[in-house]
Amino acid sequence: MKVLLVFAHPEPRSLNGALREVAVRELEAQGHQVRVSDLYADGWKSQVDRDDFPTLEPGARLQVAAASGQAYAAGTLTGDVEAEHEKLLWADALILQFPLWWYTMPAILKGWVDRVFSYGLAYGVGEHSDKRWGDRFGEGVFAGRRAMLIVTTGGWEEHYDARGINGPIDDLLFPINHGILYYPGYDVLPPFVVYRVDRFDDAGFEPVAERLRERMRTLSTIPPIPYRRQNFGDYLIPSMQLRPELGDPGATGFALHLDGAGQAGS
Ligand code: FAD
16 A cells, blocks of 8 residues: 555654654555655644635635635645645555644644645535535545544543543544545544553553554554445435434434444544
């Protein structure tokens, strides 16, 4: 497989940096081709603004989705964004790696998504009618490709379980897994999460590294999280409500959008 790893940590000598090396080495040992986008090292610009659309008339009102769609169609996006598009379209698998900061990804990685997931590529794709609501959630440009997260947390695993104070990790990661990766079509694999890392020592590292190597060995085979597909009957269109007969009666929240008994483990 061809694998793109997008790395969002400011320090190469960090635990995340060490885990990245483990992942890349194991993928290469398995015969995969790997490319890394190292956002801090590359000085990635994290905010979308006018500079993203060099052909926008001076003084014209910036409407980001419209400008993104026009620039993507015309091939006038900036070189850094186009380089990421080339890597994304090259890759059979996408890995986003980051420390959990304030319950989510570091701003630089969110900015990578905001700038790189362009209108016409990752959203605004496909027919909108009473039968379909765009190519998304199970369809889209990246359908048939795989994606997963590698995440480290300061909090303990118990803090992120069903009754933990932080809320379940699968709920916290739902906006990324479902809203960013599944949306443009990726099959999203269960995340690789390392908990309670701030007092990690060398002795703790090797078992985690081995668990990560094992996940890298199964990148092409592990079953994805069974999210429901949008255009195949589970949802009413255009309200996009899950049909009332599906899901547990009275159930609410993210787990409703899983097709099956439960979400794959972390
Ligand atoms: P580092 O700080 O680089 O390393 C962690 C430990 O691993 C160190 O003790 C280091 O010595 C050790 N280590 C062991 N082996 C190695 C090796 N081979 N190489 C390098 N280091 C090694 N946590 C939460 O749970 N929820 C949050 O919402 C949250 N929000 C945060 C917000 C901010 C702004 C910040 C700064 C932290 C937050 N945290 C949160 C904690 C954060 O998730 C952790 O600090 C982070 O995951 C640690 O990863 P790191 O790569 O930076 O680790």
